[in-house]
Amino acid sequence: MRSLTIPLIFLSLLLSAAIFGFFYAWICSTMWGLDRADPRTAIAAMQAMNASVRNAVFFPAFFLTPLALGAVALLLWGTQRGPGQCFAAAAVVYLLGGLILTMAVNVPMNEALASVAIPEEPAAAARIWQDYSRPWQIWNQIRTAASGIAVLLAAYGTYLLDRHAI
Template sequence: MISTRLAPLLSLLLSAAIFGFFYAWVCSTMWGLDAADPAVAIQAMQAMNASVRNAVFFPAFFLTPVVLALTSGLLFRDHQRGAATCFGLAAGVYLLGGFGVTVLFNVPMNEALAAVIVPEATETANRIWQDYSGRWQFWNQIRTVASGLAVLLAGAGLLRIR
């Protein structure tokens, strides 16, 4: 059984991992793709989106809300209401703003881009990329902020544990 010592640390680690993943797209990956030839950007994004479904990504993306909620429950059981509330809020914020935004917005956009045959005409590739990149980055910034807030809430919860 997971302990009230290990669960908060694991919660913080998973929250930080997914925040870092989303943050890297904000501050480097998408800027690099936007600077590349649009056909290359489309192909690169298709390859990255196809590769992200793996066992290394799975825990941070899928298990973060589970571990945060489990941590909250364990802490409530141990009468540590303040810490439990922080971890519970972190679970909700990530579930809605990180996981939910990804599933509702970024993934459908990724799937639509995956179906695109990369056009030879630069103007056509540029139009496809510009339409995708701006919208995708908007939703990525939302999930990045939500995930960062989840990290802060988990950290606050960790500090409140007696």
């Protein structure tokens, strides 16, 4: 079992840290930068980024993180309940606060923005961008926090491991 558990622990930590970093980068650079740009440019850039994010590189971190965390939880549950519970909690926190939140809130907002024709008038573009950016950033902060908590729970579960029992 050790030959499967240890690699899955590392994979789950890597994936959960990757998705946390992805969401975090939107907070501290991408959205702040777009908010300072011409709103027409911000809309066009966000439309392009949202269209490009659906790719094979993004897929594992976004979709497979709860599966990897859950698989570790299942492998540990019978022999190491405390660490197994941490990984299970991490899976649930990311699943609800990261993946499902994104699919239920951020993706529909992104799709609505994708359907917008960028207006020539700067004031009209500014209204569109402001109506999109502020709420999108609030929801992104929530999914970033959830993803960060998932990383911490997985790290704590790893810390609690009885290495001799794996």
